[in-house]
Amino acid sequence: MxxxxxxxxxxxxxxxxxxxxxxxxxxxxxxxxxxxxxxxxxxxxxxxxxxxxxxxxxxxxxxxxxxxxxxHIKNSEKRVLARKNLERKIRSQELARKLQTILIKKVRGL
Structure with missing residues (x-):
């Protein structure tokens, strides 16, 4: 330390x-x-x-x-961090997909 x-x-x-x-x-x-x-x-x-x-x-x-x-980072910690990173990535991709569909609907609605 x-x-x-x-x-x-x-x-x-x-x-x-x-x-x-x-x-x-x-x-x-x-x-x-x-x-x-x-x-x-x-x-x-x-x-x-x-x-x-x-x-x-x-x-x-x-x-x-x-x-x-x-x-040294233990393998269990690496797995936890990798899972959290993957969840964060999937969540952001889903949000981007939702926003894209909303924008497409608005553009087509005009």
């Missing part, structure tokens, strides 16, 4: 004064490059950590961290 934390802190909490393009990053990642800042008010560290966790979840940094992990 320490190696991951060091890698994340090096990439997330790097100084904002350096330009995003000078590091080979595209401008859409400037928000992530600047990092997340949370103020600790009245010495309440627990609340600040909870707020930081919420901000990380909403900004997508948590997903990026999980993608970077290079640990």
């Amino acid at each position: 320490n190696a991951i934390a060091r890698r994340v802190s090096a990439t997330i909490f790097a100084p904002a004064s350096q330009g995003a393009n000078s590091l080979g990053r595209d401008p859409s990642q400037i928000q992530q490059w600047r990092g997340i800042r949370v103020k600790v008010r009245n010495g309440n560290l627990e609340r600040a950590l909870a707020l930081m966790q919420r901000k990380m979840q909403s900004s997508g940094i948590e997903r990026l961290i999980k993608q970077e992990q290079t640990h």
